[in-house]
Amino acid sequence: MKSDDEKLRELFEVDERPILSRTIRKAKTLSIMRSIIISLMIIVVAGFVFLGSNSTALNIISNRKKNSLIDWYNIAMPNAYVGYCQVNDGITVGEINYSRFRFLGSKPIKDGDFTESYTYVPLINNKEEIYNGIDNYLLKTKDELTKKIAGYNKSGKHIMEFYHPLERFENYSNDFEKLNEIDNNKLAEMSLSFDKPYSLEEVKAMIPKEVTLNWYWVDTYDPKELNYRVLDEYRVYGMKAIDRDGEASDPSQKFIDTIVKHKNSEDNNHIYEKIYNTLSGGNGEIKKDDLKIIGVVVSGDVKSLKTLKEKEFIKAATLGAVADKY
Structure with a gap:
């Protein structure tokens, strides 16, 4: 208890x-x-x-x-x-x-x-x-x-073609005949492949004033690499004769500077390096005189483009874009 x-x-x-x-x-x-x-x-x-x-x-x-994209357009396209x-x-x-x-x-x-x-x-x-x-x-x-x-x-634009003057082809494009089928009120562009290389100044004098000179095709090819094939506009390199505002310019220095800028990079599968080595010729420097022009792209109205038909320095011509004038 x-x-x-x-x-x-x-x-x-x-x-x-x-x-x-x-x-x-x-x-x-x-x-x-x-x-x-x-x-x-x-x-x-x-x-x-x-x-x-x-x-x-x-x-x-x-x-x-x-910037790399814009540089690429400086030497191509x-x-x-x-x-x-x-x-x-x-x-x-x-x-x-x-x-x-x-x-x-x-x-x-x-x-x-x-x-x-x-x-x-x-x-x-x-x-x-x-x-x-x-x-x-x-x-x-x-x-x-x-x-x-x-x-x-x-x-939907027709892709322009280019024919290197050191190669011989069975057939060459001659689209001047097609201009007869296009209304005179149309505008067009054409690629012109030359019979031989020319200097920048020579080309400027060769193209009639009434035709717009848009682009210079520069010979960037090692003769050993030529294989008798027609090149389209995405496989050629050169300089724009007019800037993004449509004004005429001398693009040679911009072209050279762009190549030198990228020559040691891996951009574009070493295309810059190949172009640099070809144009410099082992001299370690590209000069304006090293730029040999083997073709151009021109544009204008159909009537103006027809004035190029009988020019002996033109080996081939390919029609590109076509649009209304107005």
């Missing part, structure tokens, strides 16, 4: 174990919540840091890509210019969407829309459409059923 003291102690005794258990659970909950909050803060901060770094990296790459550019950056990758245009006389016409992608992640495939030429063609195939449209670009 319990004594009065024991009964009194039991009456006022408090069980501390439930209170301790609740305290421990509360402490654990607070610890978990604190860990979650800290983790979320770290994720948010890391996210902002990543997005900032991603934006900075892509901005640097896009500027470099855009006859009578074609980079127009409006829209840069779209994503996560680790981005795209430059741009329009291309060309001049027919003094009139600019659109020549299609194109995309160049870029990334700072080496494992992601980075397209190089403009340099390998694939994106320029409406269709590229040897299938005889589609051969009729294989010679057009994605905007």
Whole structure:
């Protein structure tokens, strides 16, 4: 039988174990919540840091890509210019969407829309459409059923052809006859392949004043590499005779500077390096006199272009873009 003291102690005794258990659970909950909050803060901060770094990296790459694209048009792409550019950056990758245009006389016409992608992640495939030429063609195939449209670009323009004067071909393009089938109110461009190399000044004097001289085809070929094939406009290199505003210019220094700038890079499968080595001839320097012109691209109204028909220095002529004068 319990004594009065024991009964009194039991009456006022408090069980501390439930209170301790609740305290421990509360402490654990607070610890978990604190860990979650800290983790979320770290994720948010890391996210902002990543997005900032991603934006900075892509901005640097896009500027470099855009400048490289413009440089490429300085030595290639006859009578074609980079127009409006829209840069779209994503996560680790981005795209430059741009329009291309060309001049027919003094009139600019659109020549299609194109995309160049870029990334700072080496494992992601980075397209190089403009340099390998694939994106320029409406269709590229040897299938005889589609051969009729294989010679057009994605905007529906006929792709111009070029014939090197050191090679001999069974047939030469002579599209002057086609001019008779085109309305005199139309504008057109034509590639002219010469019978031999000429200097820049000689070419300027050879082309009639009423015809717009758009582009010079420079002989950048090692004679050992010539293989009796006709080159299309995406496989030739040279200088633009007019700038992006349609004004006449002397592009020789820009052409040389662009080649020197990229000659030690891997841009465009070392095309810059090959051109530099050919034009410098092992002398370590390209001079204006080293630039031999073996063809041009000209444009204007149909009547003006017909004045070139009987010029003896023209070995071949290919029609390119055609558009309304107004």
